[in-house]
Amino acid sequence: MAAYRRYQSGGRRILIVSYHRVVEDFTGELQRSIPGLLISQETFRRHLEGLSAAGYEFAPLGDALDVMAGRRVARKDLCVVTFDDGYRDVYRYGYPILKQMGVPAMIYLPAELIGTDRRFNHDRLFHLLRRVQARGYQPLFDVLPTPATELLDTVLSGRKRMSAALDDFIGHYPSATLVETIQALEERLGPGPELLPEQGDLMDWDEVRCMAKDCFEFGAHTLGHVVLTHEPIEVVEREVRESKAMIEREAGITVRDFAYCNGWYSDDIIRVLIRNGFRSAVTTEDMPNRLGDDPFILKRKVLWENFSVGLTGGYSRSLTVCQFDDCFGVLGLREPVPGWRPQHAPLREVSW
Structure with a gap:
């Protein structure tokens, strides 16, 4: 080989x-x-x-x-x-x-x-999703921006593993949407230092x-x-x-x-x-x-x-x-994922 x-x-x-x-x-x-x-x-x-x-x-x-x-x-x-x-x-x-x-x-x-002291958006989202998962679905989460609702639904329904769902989410949306989703989840989870992951410094x-x-x-x-x-x-x-x-x-x-x-x-x-x-x-x-x-x-x-x-x-x-x-x-047992993408392409509709 x-x-x-x-x-x-x-x-x-x-x-x-x-x-x-x-x-x-x-x-x-x-x-x-x-x-x-x-x-x-x-x-x-x-x-x-x-x-x-x-x-x-x-x-x-x-x-x-x-x-x-x-x-x-x-x-x-x-x-x-x-x-x-x-x-x-x-x-x-x-x-x-x-x-x-x-x-x-x-x-x-x-x-x-x-x-x-900041953390990456992907680490913050993973941490917040785990907190939501531990708390369980609540009516507070009904009023969320559409991307956040889609991400939460995918994770809580178990259709995808959390890390896989997060990968797809980051692949679909720009940084501004990630920040908006983080802010929306933090607001629903309530104030407190535990909203920021300790790890990932x-x-x-x-x-x-x-x-x-x-x-x-x-x-x-x-x-x-x-x-x-x-x-x-x-x-x-x-x-x-x-x-x-x-x-x-x-x-x-x-x-x-x-x-x-x-x-x-x-x-x-x-x-x-x-x-x-x-x-x-x-x-x-x-x-x-x-x-x-x-x-x-x-x-x-x-x-x-x-x-x-x-x-x-x-x-x-x-x-x-x-x-x-x-x-x-x-041996052809895996296919590499190409990295080339069109620049600033219109957001694709998410299909879960």
């Missing part, structure tokens, strides 16, 4: 893996957080060990881009480790492992949220600077984690330009790389990135990167804890290596 992928890729595999949160207590965190964002410290360490054993050399993103563009030749297959969102537990639990093992990494930051700028001094790299992930394909082009321009400027100013580094929120991109967004001095952007399309590919649609394999859980419920080295080697894709 690995040899076939090398042939497909033009001689060397360039695997970019993506994580979100590295947590100390996976089982405990699973009770209150979006599952697909989590990986335990132990599994994360095993992933890095497994990648090395599978023949990959860990490389900074810039080295991988040079190989893809033909500016240098790699002696081995390359793996680039990336993190989206700048969660603080990456600093607490992932950073020490990376540093100990000498593995470089790229962290994509939602610049406006770093160093604040983000790094501060001192932590970013500390990692940057150890040669870890940082890219932009918009200002406030905005799915740019939902927004007009003037919002795209501001989110791209100002996120880059803020990270450069606060961390004292040059920002040249970008991660699309939700992995979604458009031709218009790529043009904005190029115009603002970026050299690359990553998607969440789980496909091989090939020599000569466009650096603004880099493919990534998004991983979490359950990608490595075998039939017995424990860590499976064989399954994990199959994930890294993309055995299921080669």
Whole structure:
């Protein structure tokens, strides 16, 4: 499988893996957080060990881009480790492992949220939906904006798992609708500090600077984690330009790389990135990167804890290596989700 992928890729595999949160207590965190964002410290360490054993050399993103563009030749297959969102537990639990093992990494930051007490819209919605679910349906929820009613109905009816329903919701609506839904749910649930999730806090700028001094790299992930394909082009321009400027100013580094929120991109967004001095952007399309590919649609394999859980419920080295080697894709057992979307398309009618 690995040899076939090398042939497909033009001689060397360039695997970019993506994580979100590295947590100390996976089982405990699973009770209150979006599952697909989590990986335990132990599994994360095993992933890095497994990648090395599978023949990959860990490389900074810039080295991988040079190989893809033909500016240098790699002696081995390359793996680039990336993190989206700048969660603080990456600093607490992932950073020490990376540093100990000498593995470089790229962290994509939602610049406006770093160093604040704010939480992501997706984490806030997940937390509020769990509170509604625990309380049970009440007449107070009858008068809600239509998108919020649809989301609540889908979750409470059990037609979809909460995380799946939330993914679909974020995929359909712009940031303004997410905020409106959060506000509506908070009003019905009543005032109180418990409306804001305790978990999901983000790094501060001192932590970013500390990692940057150890040669870890940082890219932009918009200002406030905005799915740019939902927004007009003037919002795209501001989110791209100002996120880059803020990270450069606060961390004292040059920002040249970008991660699309939700992995979604458009031709218009790529043009904005190029115009603002970026050299690359990553998607969440789980496909091989090939020599000569466009650096603004880099493919990534998004991983979490359950990608490595075998039939017995424990860590499976064989399954994990199959994930890294993309055995299921080669065999046609899964279809990658494309990230290209039309820019600022009219909202589709939601069908549940």
